[in-house]
Amino acid sequence: MGKRRGLEVSLAISEAVKLSRPDVIAAYPITPQTHIVEELAQMVADGELDSEFIMVESEHSAMSACCGASATGARAFTATASQGLALMHEVLFIASGLRLPIVMAVANRALSAPLSIWGDQSDIMAERDAGWIQVFAETGQDAFDLTIQSFRWAEDPRVLLPAIVNIDGFTLTHVIEPLEVESQEDIDSFLPPYDPPIRLDPEKPVSIGPVGFPEIYTEIKKQQNEALLGAYPVIVEVWEEFEKAFGRKYSPVEEFMTEDARIIICLAGAISGTARIAVEQMRSEGKKVGLLRIRLWRPFPFEDVRKALCKAEAVSVIDRALSFGGPGGPIFSEIRSALFPLDEKPSVLGFIAGLGGRDVTIENFREIVEETEQVLDGGEEFEYKMIGVRGD
Amino acid sequence: MENKGWKEYPIAATIFEPGSSTNQNTGSWRNEVPERHPEACNKCGLCWTFCPEAALFLNEEGYYEVDLDHCKGCGICAHECPRGAITMVKEGE
Numbered sequence: 001m002g003k004r005r006g007l008e009v010s011l012a013i014s015e016a017v018k019l020s021r022p023d024v025i026a027a028y029p030i031t032p033q034t035h036i037v038e039e040l041a042q043m044v045a046d047g048e049l050d051s052e053f054i055m056v057e058s059e060h061s062a063m064s065a066c067c068g069a070s071a072t073g074a075r076a077f078t079a080t081a082s083q084g085l086a087l088m089h090e091v092l093f094i095a096s097g098l099r100l101p102i103v104m105a106v107a108n109r110a111l112s113a114p115l116s117i118w119g120d121q122s123d124i125m126a127e128r129d130a131g132w133i134q135v136f137a138e139t140g141q142d143a144f145d146l147t148i149q150s151f152r153w154a155e156d157p158r159v160l161l162p163a164i165v166n167i168d169g170f171t172l173t174h175v176i177e178p179l180e181v182e183s184q185e186d187i188d189s190f191l192p193p194y195d196p197p198i199r200l201d202p203e204k205p206v207s208i209g210p211v212g213f214p215e216i217y218t219e220i221k222k223q224q225n226e227a228l229l230g231a232y233p234v235i236v237e238v239w240e241e242f243e244k245a246f247g248r249k250y251s252p253v254e255e256f257m258t259e260d261a262r263i264i265i266c267l268a269g270a271i272s273g274t275a276r277i278a279v280e281q282m283r284s285e286g287k288k289v290g291l292l293r294i295r296l297w298r299p300f301p302f303e304d305v306r307k308a309l310c311k312a313e314a315v316s317v318i319d320r321a322l323s324f325g326g327p328g329g330p331i332f333s334e335i336r337s338a339l340f341p342l343d344e345k346p347s348v349l350g351f352i353a354g355l356g357g358r359d360v361t362i363e364n365f366r367e368i369v370e371e372t373e374q375v376l377d378g379g380e381e382f383e384y385k386m387i388g389v390r391g392d
Numbered sequence: 393m394e395n396k397g398w399k400e401y402p403i404a405a406t407i408f409e410p411g412s413s414t415n416q417n418t419g420s421w422r423n424e425v426p427e428r429h430p431e432a433c434n435k436c437g438l439c440w441t442f443c444p445e446a447a448l449f450l451n452e453e454g455y456y457e458v459d460l461d462h463c464k465g466c467g468i469c470a471h472e473c474p475r476g477a478i479t480m481v482k483e484g485e
Contacts, residue, residue: 209403
């Protein structure tokens, strides 16, 4: 049975990692992720967690060490944020290309310059195409559960890909929430030890990561993409099994008051908590507004998105990241792509909000819905707008 | 490597048989080939030591011969030989 505890979300992730019995943790501290690995280091030092904790000199080394560990068949975990994630960039592609089921928590934070330690999702959006499975958490419970679940889908022999759990920096990592911390016994029966089909073994040598000549590179990338697309049913299966074991239901997208909604706000991450309150308020005033939260980001749940949004008149997509010189926000461009093939489709409007730790308030959500209403009522069309930006 | 469909390759192109690099005939890249002059050679083995491709091997008489399947024609052996016992000539001449 689980135990209800008040925990800082970072520490809840550390608990989830501990319960997942990783063999190797390689990490470097960076705000706002530090509490996660600091707590894990403490657990190892106190003898509560039997893992090899590798203190590395950079995030590039942290991810490299995780790759090496995972290639020997070890269960490996790391966590990072922002500049640290950017420094891992090239190794992220190696982890997915080598099909190493490393699990990583990313405490989403803005990228420099100007220097910002505060939250947004620019860091992870720059790694969108790194080939990792990616989910976004809304709550501490989400973060705790998704961390444990990530080991399951990453290590599934039908998948074998690394997995990221995104948690908004500060607005999620540093808040204290009541949550169910499951027992070691229950997690052990949900998450069996990793059984790698291929691993580095001196008794049975293999070469991992050889040169891919032009004659075979495309075929290997096709394999990798099929594995990521094929992760979708495995993820859903893991969620069904998790619900049976622990009673908490998970889905690729989460709908709130979308039935009969004229306008649906669409976003990923912890600001959905505020969005829910804003939607409830607007509903009580008679506005037909709903909310769609993207939990599964890669593989992208195209069908779920289409199903949830097809009946709305407009979709207001909120991104905490900006695709400079491009289509606005990365979630916006994905949603628009998902809806494009439909014969009758909602208008899709993009909104950039919550950059570099700026709060996304109930007022902001109201403003977003008002802007969307104006377009629906014949006002001037636009592709995307930055919300709350000062000046004309 | 044989050209197969994407499902036929091992995951992430993993190689299970050791020594598979010898299957790549890197000698096909060559545009110069080492020509040996055994009368000048004192079997010192510097060519063998410096060859980055391990494309020189010892024959029964104690001289170093070139494995033309893997020699890329870089000319390091000819450059290092102190007795001029190897010279580079254009491939096919």
